[in-house]
Amino acid sequence: MAQRIDVKDLNVYYSAFKAVEGVSMSVDPRTVTAFIGPSGCGKSTFLRTLNRMHEVIPGGRVEGSVQLNGRDLYGKDVDPVAVRRTVGMVFQRPNPFPTMSIFDNVAAGMRLNGEKNKKVLQERVEKSLRGANLWNEVKDRLAKPGAGLSGGQQQRLCIARAIAVQPQVLLMDEPCSALDPISTMAIEDLINELKTEFTIVIVTHNMQQAARVSDRTAFFNLAATGKPGKLIEINDTDKIFSNPAEKATEDYISGRFG
Amino acid sequence: MSTLTQDTVSPAPASPIDKPNTMRAVKDKLATVAVYTAFLIAVIPLVWILYTVISKGAGALLNPEWWTNSQRGITARTVGGGAYHAIIGTLIQAAITAVIAVPIGVFTAIYLVEYGRGKLARAVSFMVDILTGVPSIVAALFIYTLWVTTFGFERVAFAVCLALVLLMIPVVVRSTEEMLKLVPNELREASYALGVPKWKTIMKVVLPTAFSGIVTGVLLGLARVMGETAPLLILGPPSKAINMNPFEGFMAALPTMINGERDQVVQAAYDRYWGAALTLIILVMALNIAGRLISRFNKVSR
Ligand SMILES: Nc1ncnc2c1ncn2[C@@H]1O[C@H](COP(=O)(O)OP(=O)(O)OP(=O)(O)O)[C@@H](O)[C@H]1O
Numbered sequence: 364m365a366q367r368i369d370v371k372d373l374n375v376y377y378s379a380f381k382a383v384e385g386v387s388m389s390v391d392p393r394t395v396t397a398f399i400g401p402s403g404c405g406k407s408t409f410l411r412t413l414n415r416m417h418e419v420i421p422g423g424r425v426e427g428s429v430q431l432n433g434r435d436l437y438g439k440d441v442d443p444v445a446v447r448r449t450v451g452m453v454f455q456r457p458n459p460f461p462t463m464s465i466f467d468n469v470a471a472g473m474r475l476n477g478e479k480n481k482k483v484l485q486e487r488v489e490k491s492l493r494g495a496n497l498w499n500e501v502k503d504r505l506a507k508p509g510a511g512l513s514g515g516q517q518q519r520l521c522i523a524r525a526i527a528v529q530p531q532v533l534l535m536d537e538p539c540s541a542l543d544p545i546s547t548m549a550i551e552d553l554i555n556e557l558k559t560e561f562t563i564v565i566v567t568h569n570m571q572q573a574a575r576v577s578d579r580t581a582f583f584n585l586a587a588t589g590k591p592g593k594l595i596e597i598n599d600t601d602k603i604f605s606n607p608a609e610k611a612t613e614d615y616i617s618g619r620f621g
Numbered sequence: 622m623s624t625l626t627q628d629t630v631s632p633a634p635a636s637p638i639d640k641p642n643t644m645r646a647v648k649d650k651l652a653t654v655a656v657y658t659a660f661l662i663a664v665i666p667l668v669w670i671l672y673t674v675i676s677k678g679a680g681a682l683l684n685p686e687w688w689t690n691s692q693r694g695i696t697a698r699t700v701g702g703g704a705y706h707a708i709i710g711t712l713i714q715a716a717i718t719a720v721i722a723v724p725i726g727v728f729t730a731i732y733l734v735e736y737g738r739g740k741l742a743r744a745v746s747f748m749v750d751i752l753t754g755v756p757s758i759v760a761a762l763f764i765y766t767l768w769v770t771t772f773g774f775e776r777v778a779f780a781v782c783l784a785l786v787l788l789m790i791p792v793v794v795r796s797t798e799e800m801l802k803l804v805p806n807e808l809r810e811a812s813y814a815l816g817v818p819k820w821k822t823i824m825k826v827v828l829p830t831a832f833s834g835i836v837t838g839v840l841l842g843l844a845r846v847m848g849e850t851a852p853l854l855i856l857g858p859p860s861k862a863i864n865m866n867p868f869e870g871f872m873a874a875l876p877t878m879i880n881g882e883r884d885q886v887v888q889a890a891y892d893r894y895w896g897a898a899l900t901l902i903i904l905v906m907a908l909n910i911a912g913r914l915i916s917r918f919n920k921v922s923r
């Protein structure tokens with residue numbers, strides 16, 4: 364089910380401002396790829412082009428191609444809504460729907476996509492919550508509001524919500540940056556388990572986290588503020604952290620960078 | 622961390638913290654006094670009006686007939702009769718107005734916040750601003766020209782409602798807009814990322830999140846519109862009998878009942894118009910309070 368991603372010569376714009384330039388990379392199915400790089404180098408921007416969330420922002424547009432198992436996501440007849448069903452996303456700040464209960468939050472994606480069968484919903488909600496390692500903590504209060512959980516629980520709820528629609532790729536933008544070390548560990552463990560089913564791309568500022576969870580690491584950088592961000596190198600995580608090809612990468616991961 | 626401890630160990634000589642600033646204390650006092658004075662000045666007329674209306678109008682309301690009977694067959698000099706015809710008239714007109722104005726207003730706000738870009742959105746927003754500034758008498762005369770002069774219809778309650786709709790739409794648009802803007806963008810994005818189309822996101826995520834705020838805005842707008850008198854004077858002459866048909870005959874309303882009885886300088890009519898005034902205040906207050914309660918119990922929780 365998990366699918367591969369091939370990006371070729373991608374430029375990403377906010378109106379006239381070119382935020383990301385000339386990115387080409389491939390992501391294998393059932394791997395975790397981490398994006399690292401200094402703030403503002405376009406990691407989030409690039410990540411959001413992988414499920415066509417970038418164009419939600421007024422003025423957001425893309426040049427180049429992103430292929431999912433060989434199919435161009437930006438092709439003429441491709442429906443962005445369908446793309447987002449295939450490529451799910453977890454955001455930096457946990458954002459459960461405030462008007463919905465825990466159950467409804469996880470079921471939201473299925474319900475809003477037309478699934479009405481109670482039994483299917485129940486089974487999938489349980490499976491997703493188990494998948495997100497949250498089931499035991501919330502199984503007795505599924506009808507309580509999702510906003511009443513702790514930050515770490517909310518983030519796992521959002522992961523459950525994202526995997527409940529059964530995507531093939533899961534994008535995560537700094538999913539642990541608002542969490543304490545214990546919740547972070549829980550989510551990292553979870554990523555390791557999810558990897559058997561999904562292709563995962565994760566943005567992180569935490570080098571140790573990148574080293575711990577990812578198979579491959581991509582380093583992004585930008586020449587100066589106002590200049591577009593670029594992919595400097597992508598390689599196996601071990602290589603990047605032990606013996607990077609580029610000097611900029613080495614400077615960045617060894618902390619010799621601004 | 623280390624610099625912080627140092628600071629506390631060796632006290633800085635002549636720190637600005639030690640020096641009392643008398644000028645600032647005086648200014649603070651002055652500002653406090655000014656704020657309280659302004660508050661009192663604003664409250665005095667309010668309390669005065671409430672006191673006057675309650676003391677003069679409560680008598681009429683205590684009579685159970687007030688809530689059940691109309692003024693049919695009761696002359697100015699006769700004591701008695703009720704305000705049922707006017708209360709029901711005001712409520713019916715308010716309901717019709719809301720049924721027309723709320724969807725238009727809410728959909729306009731949705732357009733402006735969720736879809737509106739460029740020239741058309743700016744034009745719509747500008748029109749709403751203009752509509753906000755239209756005096757009620759102008760709205761009434763506009764509908765009169767349309768309804769009576771152009772189409773040649775009779776003056777009926779429904780025409781009054783149309784004028785009220787013009788006055789209510791901008792209130793609903795502006796308050797709904799504010800509430801929709803309060804819904805965090807992250808929720809919309811979370812929904813899109815689940816593969817939910819935009820219109821469904823608006824219906825099932827954005828509107829429910831903003832719901833209580835929208836209801837509050839609608840109730841406040843309705844409360845305002847219920848007291849409007851100009852459209853009633855121009856399009857809906859007063860009636861003393863119960864008429865629940867908005868398309869035929871004249872329908873009573875509280876503002877016109879107040880105005881009608883005011884012309885008669887006898888005690889019976891005097892009691893009635895104060896009673897009608899108090900009734901209108903109670904209705905409007907009830908809507909206001911309901912609006913605030915709903916907004917308190919069910920906020921956009923973040
Ligand atoms: N909505 C937007 N409109 C215009 N420019 C934007 C917008 N969002 C981001 N940018 C710009 O795009 C560039 C890349 O931003 P992006 O958020 O992708 O960086 P990032 O690598 O994710 O940074 P961080 O690590 O701080 O999250 C920055 O120069 C930023 O100012």
Ligand SMILES: [Mg+2]
Pocket residue numbers: 406407408536
């Ligand atoms: Mg980012």
